[in-house]
Amino acid sequence: MPETILFYLFASVALISALYVIFSKEPTYAVLSLVVTMFSLAALYVMLHAYFIAMIQILIYAGAILVLFLFILMLLGTEGILPSDQARLGRGWCFFGVLLVSIFTAELAMVFQSTQNLKDWPSEILGTVENIGRSIFSEHLLAFELISLILLIGIIGVVNLAHKKEADNA
Amino acid sequence: MLSLISRSAETGLIIVVVALFAARLTLPRLKSGVVSKLVITVFALLFLLNMTLWGSKTLLLQDAFRLDHFALFFKGFFLLAGIFIFMIAGHFQDTLAKRIYEFYSLFTLATLGACFLVSANNFLVLFLSIELITFSLYVLTTYWRTQITSIEAGTKYLVVGAFSSAMMLFGISFIYGTTQTINFHDCRSAFTVLSAQPSFTLLHLGLILVLAGIGFKISAFPFQLWAPDVYQGAPTPVTAFLAVVSKSAGFAALMRLVLLATGGWNAVWILMLALIAAATLLYGNLGAIPQLGGNMKRFLAFSGIGHAGYLLMAMICQNAQGYQALIYYLVVYAIATLTIFLGIVLTDPSQSDMKHNMSDFQGLLARSPMLGFSFFVAILSLAGVPPMAGFFGKFLVIQAVIEKGMWLLALIGAVTIAISLYYYLNVIKLIYADQPNDTSSIKIGFGYQLTFICLNLSLIFLGVFQAPLLHLIAKTI
Structure with missing residues (x-):
């Protein structure tokens, strides 16, 4: 309660x-x-x-x-x-908004209809840091390492595109 | 297990990335031309090392990493394609200067993503390796950062790519939600139970979203709009990577999904995919015609969409014959496309990577017989004219579709081949018959000449003797 x-x-x-x-x-x-x-x-x-x-x-x-x-x-x-009165959205955008809302409503309806797996509360030990750590470094080790590579690409990309000094190409 | 991992292509590629950074920091005097040759040599060695694993069939790293003939074949394919893409990039070694290290390490990371993708055995690794490819390509498409077209291409690819990744991840979350597993093998049993029921479930929604995510990567019909702009604006080696490695990685992922995770489709799915294939064929082949006289890379984007249509046709057959046709077609398409991109780069000796208009290729045969002949062979192969290998690829695809009884799809395929002949032959006429604007002859280095000879010979050889490659492919499925 x-x-x-x-x-x-x-x-x-x-x-x-x-x-x-x-x-x-x-x-x-x-x-x-x-x-x-x-x-x-x-x-x-x-x-x-x-x-x-x-x-x-x-x-x-x-x-x-x-x-x-x-x-x-x-x-x-x-x-x-700050929003002004002139910055009202056009009719096309309103239509787009209605479309999005109806898609999400349909989606919610689908999710609520298939509640077969949603009834039980998850077990208490599933979400602890210890369990997640164990799962990341054993079961999902490869995925974890792949994410680190993706972050490496992000760093290389930012340094490369923002670095001004060597802007020597065409 | 350790010996398998240490010999796998992924380990080697990570070492290449580390070595490139170490070289940049410690060897400032190393010339960019030397770097380029070293990386190509290492890739060739990795290809041989990868082939020593041939025959192993095992699951590694908590069942996340699958090593079998299919994965090894595609890894070898990506490494070879990588060698030619580095050759295309090598043309810009003076322009790139010090930035060549990052350029090459990003290509290596993208190849690494493709290698992981074909070895993925669960949805998480599948998604992350696709992200590894696309993240590298976001940076690479923007690499000519002072050219407005390159920035435009990078931005468009980023927005569309992020959207498609989000859709795919959303789909995977539905699949995980209904099957309670991300492992391909466990998903398969859930799919076989659910596909027997006619009703539409969350699992189907998840699968549609995952397919849409892959559809972006292979530029199939409703998701193809990014391709022309990105192909045109990106640096040419990056365009070659998009057209060859990224596209074949997408198809490999699709085959893996169907073979391992879903275990086949029912009639509704086949109808949907057949419609997508037909629309892709028509869009690509009809869209290429107005591009004659425009930009060469943009033209190739449309022709590439058309080829994705033929590959999807083979995909729909869902039998060994169809998959064989698909892989054969992919290999042949890759060789011809790489030849053309290498030719495009060498036609413009200024290294600015700006022009590539159709008019730049007028009378190419007179300016450089080697380039003219290579374009001739590669374009005939793409168009599917015998005895080039492309003819046999199209033949296999259409044959597989007809034996499956899908006459209408086969008919659309045949009609679009006829359409494609029109625009491909127009390009050949441009190269052979038209008068050049600029009559100066183009000099090609010995290494590039040798490469062209190898590529041309392999296109002709594969067209005449298909059996060796087909035997190899038959083992992979």
Whole structure:
């Protein structure tokens, strides 16, 4: 019972703050309210016993990505990006939005219809850091190493495309 | 197990990447031409090392890595293709100067991704190795960073590539959600249970999304729009990589998925794929005609989409005959395409990699008989004119489709071959009969001449004596 109350509490906080992100006129408030959304999602993950994902959610999303958003807002200023009445979206975009919404609704309906595997709560030990670490470094070792190679490409790419000094090709 | 891993192509390729960085840091006086030759030699050695594994059939690294004839054949294929792509890149060694190290290491990493892809035995490794290829290509397509076309190509490839990866990952999440496993073998049993039921399940949705993700890589019909712009704007060696290695890796992944993870398709799937194949054939071959007189690389993008259509036709047969035809076609297509890209690069001695308009190739035979003849052989092979190898590839594909009883698809294939003859012969007329704008003769180095002779001879040899290659391919399936 307390689990259910907590679930509705965090879920409603997540929904309300997410709505505030969309409807807020002030970009800084929108970003800060997105932080709240991320935190309440992390709480929901904890309730699913996915402790590791909850931690990563706070570290990566709330910690890194949203701080990056705030930095961009700080550097660019918020004057130019305030929504004005002239910047209304055209009819084509509205149609596109309706299309997306209907696709997602259909998808949700499909997911909720096939609940055969969703009834049980996941076991308590599945989402611990220890178990995930074990699984990454034994069962999914190859995948883990491949990800490190992909990150290496990212580093090479950034250095190469942003490095000005040797811009000697055509 | 350790001896298998140490001899596998992947280990060698990682060592090449490390060695390239070490060389850049410690040997500043090394000339870029020497680097280029060294990398080509190492790739040739890796090819031989890979062939010593021939015959091994095992699962490694917690069943994530599959080593068998199919994987070894394709690894050898990618390494050989890599050698020719490095030769194409070697033409730009002076322009690249110090940036050649990163250029080569990114190509090596992309080849590494392709090698992992054909050895993947679960969806996670499959996805990550496709990402390894595309991430390298995002950087490589933008490599001429002062040219606006290259930046445009890189941006377009990034947006489309990221979108297709997201779709694929989304699909994999559905497959994992319904089957509770990412392993190909375990998925297969779930698929056989579910494909007996007529209803549409989340598993089917997942499979459609994964197929769409691969469809981008092989530039099949609804996902082909990126190809012309990216082929045109990317540096020519990168275009060659996209057209040969990236495309064949996509088809290899598709074959692996069908053979290992799904165990075949039912009639609805075949109908859907047949429609995609027919649309790809028509789009590629009809779209190539307006490109005559335009940009050569853009023209090749359309012809490449057409070839993806023939390969899909072979894919649909779902029997040993179809897969044999597919692999044979891929090999022949790769040889002809690499010949053409090497020729394109050598026709422009300025190393700027900017022009490549059709008019630059006018009267090429008079300017350089070797280049003119190589284009002649390669284009005839792509068009499917006997006795070139391309004819036999198309013959095998159409034969496999007809024996499967899909007459309409075979008819569309035959009609598009006739259409393709029109535009391919137009290019040959351009090279042979038209007067050149610039009459200066083109000099080709001895190494490149030897390469052209090898490529041309292999196209003619494979067209006349198909049996050795077909025997080899029969072992891989």
